[in-house]
Amino acid sequence: MALSSEIIQEFNRAFKKARVSGEAEPTAMVLATSDGKGLVTSRTVLLKALDEDGFVFFTNTESGKGRQLQQCPRAAATFLWKASGCQVQLVGPVSQVSDEAADAYFSTRDRGSQVGAWASDQSRPLASREALMQRVAEVESRYDGIEVPRPPHWTGFVLSPESVEFWTQREFRLHDRFLYTLHAGQWKKQRLNP
Numbered sequence: 001m002a003l004s005s006e007i008i009q010e011f012n013r014a015f016k017k018a019r020v021s022g023e024a025e026p027t028a029m030v031l032a033t034s035d036g037k038g039l040v041t042s043r044t045v046l047l048k049a050l051d052e053d054g055f056v057f058f059t060n061t062e063s064g065k066g067r068q069l070q071q072c073p074r075a076a077a078t079f080l081w082k083a084s085g086c087q088v089q090l091v092g093p094v095s096q097v098s099d100e101a102a103d104a105y106f107s108t109r110d111r112g113s114q115v116g117a118w119a120s121d122q123s124r125p126l127a128s129r130e131a132l133m134q135r136v137a138e139v140e141s142r143y144d145g146i147e148v149p150r151p152p153h154w155t156g157f158v159l160s161p162e163s164v165e166f167w168t169q170r171e172f173r174l175h176d177r178f179l180y181t182l183h184a185g186q187w188k189k190q191r192l193n194p
């Protein structure tokens with residue numbers, strides 16, 4: 001179900017405030033995934049796009065999070081914007097972006113990152129730094145003088161929230177919290193106790 005334009009505007013407003021307040025990595029969000037059997041893990045990823053379908057990040061489908069997203073295609077994500085005193089939380093289903101969208105974003109990455117996406121078996125054990133650099137050299141020679149194609153195991157995912165909460169820091173811990181939730185295709189907005 002699509003995000004409302006009100007939520008997108010609210011997010012963009014808070015994001016801009018974070019950026020002008022000097023937040024070092026305003027696109028960074030902590031993404032929590034699960035194996036669907038009770039194991040929950042989290043890590044930071046970068047937000048690369050936002051539209052009415054949701055929040056897009058890119059990763060390796062064979063990584064820990066990639067494998068969990070196959071087992072349980074739902075996630076939660078939290079942006080912490082300390083400099084502007086804001087937090088945004090998302091919860092909802094996750095799906096893969098189209099191959100075309102993944103190709104389009106991959107082609108904008110610098111060549112080093114494109115090579116790295118092939119060289120790194122993300123989240124698998126690695127014998128040594130040298131072994132990784134050896135793999136980088138192999139990939140570089142494989143694609144010498146030609147474009148690096150997108151690896152089949154590297155793509156984008158879109159988190160399409162069913163709930164979005166905006167938290168703003170206020171005096172005496174009497175913070176503002178606004179929760180948007182999706183019910184039968186309609187977004188509802190509620191104020192929550194801090």
Ligand SMILES: Cc1cc2nc3c(=O)[nH]c(=O)nc-3n(C[C@H](O)[C@H](O)[C@H](O)COP(=O)(O)O)c2cc1C
Binds near residue numbers: 043044046059063065
């Ligand atoms: C600031 C920051 C941004 C990151 N951005 C990404 C990202 O966009 N995609 C990604 O796969 N990993 C990113 N990482 C690395 C992940 O946090 C994580 O180490 C990696 O994806 C493997 O996680 P997993 O084993 O849980 O799948 C980032 C790490 C940091 C600290």
